[in-house]
């Protein structure tokens with residue numbers, strides 16, 4: 001296990017070094033996207049990540065990222081859901097963390113993770129859904145335990161998740177809540193990379209009312225709208241990501257206080273006074289994102305999805321070679337393994353890299 005992690009890490013370093021050798025983001029032209037274009041349209045159309053060293057730009061709800069990797073659709077201890085959305089992408093640290101959580105959760109007695117949305121290949125605002133998840137550092141994990149069989153792609157699209165919370169009382173439905181749910185959240189909160197875990201206020205309250213012994217981890221568990229059938233894991237800005245904006249740290253204490261009581265008043269649930277106001281994504285033009293996000297859009301893609309997929313694929317991850325990928329000049333980069341995150345990189349002749357686009 002240790003060997004595997006080491007070789008994955010080395011492979012990641014090699015990929016990063018290669019990407020740096022091919023081009024540096026700062027040197028890229030930033031033409032291509034107009035300042036007044038809607039960022040959600042451009043980022044929502046991306047199929048593959050920017051093949052560079054990992055780097056998050058901007059904030060969770062206003063940014064983008066490069067050097068993303070995908071979590072495999074299947075691993076021994078997880079299955080990814082809603083595959084058609086193509087939101088299995090994240091910063092390598094995020095993807096490694098989900099894999100680790102899935103192994104640890106199984107050791108804790110949870111049957112395995114159903115992985116929801118992470119980010120788009122290059123992050124950025126989305127055409128639908130989340131306001132955050134833009135810089136590869138957010139991931140949704142279902143509260144539904146992984147079934148004991150591999151779900152078909154159709155099941156992954158259509159299977160509905162069960163809410164753990166009564167939407168009138170905002171309290172957890174007791175017959176659905178188990179000690180295993182608490183252990184899963186505690187495990188997720190135990191990792192130093194994890195800064196916050198967003199859950200429905202009812203779930204936070206359930207933890208406040210029932211967790212005994214060590215309660216320090218409750219500080220990371222934050223009440224938020226939604227998040228009744230999944231929880232949202234957010235890690236901090238990663239080393240090297242200059243320009244990644246850190247979130248305000250969570251207030252001291254377990255959060256089982258007045259700030260939680262507010263969620264059980266009418267105020268948070270009142271209908272919006274201005275329901276037709278445009279959402280942030282509908283007005284977020286390229287000009288409003290960090291300027292590096294234009295270079296992220298212009299950066300070349302990796303050779304295939306498989307080359308930047310981590311974890312076990314179980315044979316269901318399909319390599320999608322970019323149709324317009326052309327052989328490029330030899331830049332003296334080290335040989336590219338067929339899968340940069342394979343446990344044992346195979347020595348083979350250099351493969352063509354996609355031509356950097358203008």
Ligand SMILES: [Zn+2]
Pocket residue numbers: 130133138139140231232
């Ligand atoms: Zn989320």
